[in-house]
Amino acid sequence: MNEIAFIGTAGIPSKYGGFETLAEYITKFLGKKIAITVFCSAKTYILKKDRHNHAQLNYINLDANGIQSIPYDIISLFVAARTHEQILVLGVSGCIILPVFRLFYPKKKLIINIDGLEHRREKWSKSIQRFLKFSEKLAVKHGNIIIADNKAIQDYVTTEYKKPSELIAYGGDHAKRIELKSEIREQFGIPGKYAFKVCRIEPENNIHLILNAFKEAALPLVLIGNWDKSEYGRNLKTQYSSFSSITLLDPIYDQQILDQIRSNCTVYVHGHSAGGTNPSLVEAMSLGIPVFAYDVSYNRETTFNKGRYFRTASELTELINSLNSSELESLAQDMKEIANEHYTWEKISQQYLELFKQ
Secondary structure, three states: OOOEEEEOOOOOOOOOOHHHHHHHHHHHHHOOOOOEEEEEEOOOOOOOOOEEOOEEEEEEOOOOOHHHHHHHHHHHHHHHHHHOOEEEEEOOHHHHHHHHHHHHOOOOEEEEEOOOOHHHOOOOOHHHHHHHHHHHHHHHHHOOEEEEOOHHHHHHHHHHHOOOOEEOOOOOOOOOOOOOOHHHHHHHOOOOOOEEEEOOOOHHHOHHHHHHHOOOOOOOEEEEOOHHHOHHHHHHHHHHOOOOOEEEEOOOOOHHHHHHHHHOOOEEEEOOOOOOOOHHHHHHHHOOOOEEEEOOHHHHHHOOOOOEEEOOHHHHHHHHHOOOHHHHHHHHHHHHHHHHHHOOHHHHHHHHHHHHHO
């Protein structure tokens, strides 16, 4: 099989987000079977490796995130096309160039994962939303194979563009259950039993709704996020830091500490209202944690309608206050079984391999 290039991520070894984790584990499972090149940001990786997980690493001297992500993806695409017949494109920000790309490379095979409908995210201005929507349209038009990571995304592609797509989610079985050490519990003020959430502090993740629900909830909440990144986050931190039932923590970059806190919670609260199959959700499911999720189609599809869902702060408070051990145990088992069947990296990698073979 010809070499395959992965573009659109900060790179591997994974140290950033969902697409990076995807590249990490696909190369781990497929690196010995097929020749893979992963394009990486030289700005992210000061110490550069030639190979990782048997994949060749190629560095581009731009940031993979922010406004530089567009030229980063475009340059990666054209460099990859020189030596690769197949290119896996993760995200659509650089797909604005595809009409030009097709003039030079009409026969290259482009497999494009369009991610989670970025143009609908509230954090973007109207002009950026229009740009991302147009890039998505070009991605679907010029891609040979379109990947949707969630059934709701797949339905959207069918309805919006009248084009079929492949449904491939994310794996979550890299998340590990680790005993919560007493010194970590004391250092971060972690209560005995608690609900948990970790995410970017953005309105579309419904942080305001979740915090309001836990003001007087029977179960304390531990929430980790980048509070100081925005006025929205700073205002919420100021407003809710005084509540004894709420523990607000700044980002924790030590994965082992983060895994200790996450894997020992009583309930995982998932407030995301945009996107597709969210990595943090499938990771919680893989850990066998009961899930209370914001009631949108993406989250219902990911949890196969077997989670518990809320739309308002009062609904979430009611869910928390009506907890009982037998229901939690049953919910945890459902989440674990779904994750074991659908969200393992071995299964996800095999699905990608089938696309590469087509």
